[in-house]
Amino acid sequence: MTTLRPGTAPIKAEFLLSNTVIAVPDDDAAEGGTSHASGNRDNAVEREDSRSGPQRRKPTREEKKSRKGQNKGRRFQKVRDELELCWKIASGKDCEFGADCRNTHDIEAYLAAKTRDIYFPSFDNLTEEPPFVTLPSEDAVMVDQSSPSMDPSTTCPVHAVRGECRMGLKCRFLGAHARKTDAGDWEVTVDEEKKARSAVLEAELNFIGGETLKKLRTKKYPCPISDAYLKELQVEGDASKVKETNAPAEVTVSSEPQPTTDVPDEPTVSASHPSASVANEPEAQVDTPDVQMRPAEKKRLHWKGKTYLAPLTTVGNLPFRRLCVDYGADITCGEMALANSFLQGSKEEWSLVRRHPSEKIFGVQVAGSKPSLLVPTAEILAKELGGNLDFVDINCGCPIDLVFKTGSGSALLDSAGKLGKIVVGMNKALGDIPVTLKLRTGVKDGRNNAHKLMPRLGHEWNAAALTLHGRTRQQRYTRLADWDYIKTCVDAVREREAEEDLHPIPIFGGGDVFSSEDYWEKVDSSGVDGIMIGRGALIKPWVFTEVKERREWDISARERLELVRKFADYGLNHFGSDTPGVNTTRRYLCEALSFQYRYIPLGLLETLPGRINDRAPSFRGRNELETLLGSPNSQDWVKISEMFLGPAPEGWSFTPKHKSNAYGQEESQG
Structure with a gap:
């Protein structure tokens, strides 16, 4: 066996080109992106503080310096025909x-x-x-x-x-x-x-019409359940916590600068709102909301034993989800969407709720900082998507600064009272559609609090399912997920269920799962009902087949190329087969390849299974195609895309989200 440094993938000597380890992509930078499936929105939240009015300011020199090398300013302009046909x-x-x-x-x-x-x-x-x-x-x-x-x-x-x-x-x-x-x-x-x-x-579901978007933009979309609930909170003396007028404005991600005065940061009860005059009307004339559904009437989620693809920004688009469904993913969830952008009628944000009929269990993930954003969003989702939505997931794990600083994402872990109000309100607004949450272990290392929060979420506030990523917000991907702590949290929830004779809710874990052996060992040792897979699925989408069949798949290079063809097919069906659609598909195919090249074929390894955090030395494959598919050079990813999408436009290049020095030409898109 070849002697390599600890943490280096044990590749057989006959396939090694050198012992030099390929530079490791920065998965924290990749997770930091908030790009969405449509438009030129990549990392807009990172490019400039999006707060408006007097709160808006230019980044400091230190902030600019901290952003260097993290690929904050990618641009993906649409490529069009030279002569445009009507x-x-x-x-x-x-x-x-x-x-x-x-x-x-x-x-x-x-x-x-x-x-x-x-x-x-x-x-x-x-x-x-x-x-x-x-x-x-x-x-x-x-x-x-x-x-x-x-x-x-x-x-x-x-x-x-x-x-x-x-x-x-x-x-x-x-x-x-x-x-x-x-x-x-x-x-x-x-x-x-x-x-x-x-x-x-084949027809995609959950299209939102222009009239609905117009009502949202003009604040004329009626949300009677939300209005009633927010008024309850005010009556209880929580008005200051609901409005939080001195808090930073919610992050807005868009392809163009947003107007600073057109749209308020949160829905307010005003004379223009359909429900604003309720307080002034005689009681008999008020059109009150329907009787609220009791917690016991909510749909229960029977997820034990099912495979779950994590919601992933940029790369978790509909074509990629379809691909994972083909390989065995049972549960899929749309990319993280911002509640504030939903309420502003953002066409790009509403595109994230699209669902393909092959997605049998599908949810939408939303991020927001307070009930006045998330509860109306939930009510609108329930009205517009109805039977085409199986659950709504609250993001309590996003670690990026400009989301965290608004009180969204992982910041909610330190605001249990506010989070409880959000979950209760969303449950009211969603009717029988369940609410789920994705959490981290805590905000700072050494200060985990998920074991205290999860029993309350499930059985005081009626969350239908919980997913726990075994890392804090502060922790980097180079450190392993804490599965012992995940077990502690599972035990805490199950103990309360046993004490109070409560119906058990599904609990999923997450972190570092990369093989069937990983998956089932962690399920057995931690007591989770299943594992949400994110990075592992990005690197090898066939991991769901491995899990279901309880085997490690030494997939051939040709089978991997078939997977690339499938992605191109699904991308063209989703984004379109005209010139802009082809190059949007090319962009997202290259995004997928920027993860898939990191897979090291099992037949090349001295010991099995492969591990997600192992660093690969320079190697060759068993044939030329396998070598090409393992290339860290972004120009090779473009070359692979050209096999299915034709020659890339002149000057077109690709820069991955998790930029590292190993990649090839790293120019902005043209």
């Missing part, structure tokens, strides 16, 4: 603007200028030897071309699944579903049978 014309409809339309109506000119179609390979086209994807011959590509930009040999991933492509003539796989009629017009074909079937199996 959407209505691209879809075969009439444009109401006619000659005044800002985009072209000249289809022939658009197709002449359009970048050549992308060839989307089938699984049969994938190999383990260069070039890894088998392309059709030039003769096959050029047969019966009506336009030089079109490739009839390709497949449109959207049309293949849905029977139609919503991008119409703007699709980058247009040759698969467009033809010229005898009259000389362009026609996009539709498969009616597939279209009908996909309406049930």
